[in-house]
Amino acid sequence: MSKTSVTRTIATSSSSSSSSIKKTQVTYNGSDNNYLSSLTVNDYSLNKEFKKESLTYFVTVENDVTSLNISVVAENSNSKVYINGNSDFKTGVNKVLITVVAENGNTKNYRIYVTKA
Numbered sequence: 621m622s623k624t625s626v627t628r629t630i631a632t633s634s635s636s637s638s639s640s641i642k643k644t645q646v647t648y649n650g651s652d653n654n655y656l657s658s659l660t661v662n663d664y665s666l667n668k669e670f671k672k673e674s675l676t677y678f679v680t681v682e683n684d685v686t687s688l689n690i691s692v693v694a695e696n697s698n699s700k701v702y703i704n705g706n707s708d709f710k711t712g713v714n715k716v717l718i719t720v721v722a723e724n725g726n727t728k729n730y731r732i733y734v735t736k737a
Contacts, residue, residue, distance in 0.1 A: 624675065627736070631668060632722050633672065639723050642652075643695070649723070649725075650698065650722065650723025650724040650725075651696050651698060651699070651722055651723045651724065652680040652724050652726050653680075653696040653699065653721050653722055653723075654694040654696075654720045654722035654725070654727060654728040655673075655694070655720065655728065656670075656692055656693065656694060656695060656697075656701070656718070656720055656730060657672065657693050657695040658670065658691070658692065658693040659677070659690070659691075659692050659718070659730060660690070660691045660692075661679055661688050661689065661691075661732070662688065662689035662690075662691065663681070664679045664680075664681060664688065666678070666679055667679065671717040672695065673687055675729065675730050675731060676726070676730075676731045676733070677730070677731070677733070678716050678730045678732070678733045678734075678735070678737075679732060679733075679734055679735070680734075680735045680737065681734055681736050681737070682699075682711070682736075682737060683709065683711065683736060683737050685709060685736060686707065686708055686709050687706050687707045687708070687709065688704060688706055688709075688716065688732070690703060690716070690718070690732070690733065692718060694720055695723070696722065697731045698723045699721060699722050700719050700720070700722050701718065701719070701721075701723045702718070702719045702721070703716065704716070704717045704719070705716050705717050708725055709718055709734060710736065711735070711736050711737070712735070712736060713733055713736075714733070714734040714736060715731060715733055715734075716731065716732040716733075716734060717730075717734075717735055718730040718731070718732070
């Protein structure tokens with residue numbers, strides 16, 4: 621997480637011709653952007669077109685598939701992306717969780733429900 625402190629100086633004046641200087645310190649905790657700009661599954665189609673605001677997707681795979689080749693791109697290059705549950709698929713429904721962590725620590729979870737025949 622990136623933190624940057626910035627001191628701003630603001631000069632003010634009143635009608636009595638006196639002026640004052642006020643200094644404030646502002647801390648920037650990094651971007652809060654925790655969206656993906658792209659989510660694809662190689663060799664398979666998701667149930668709908670990817671949209672960054674849509675957090676849940678579905679895909680059906682053959683019985684011999686044990687994981688997916690998932691490609692993701694974070695909207696903010698300083699965000700971190702973690703993919704969990706993308707291995708050792710069992711017959712039935714499996715959940716792949718894609719977590720995007722923004723610079724400021726805010727998280728967003730995308731889910732792909734994988735149905736294995």
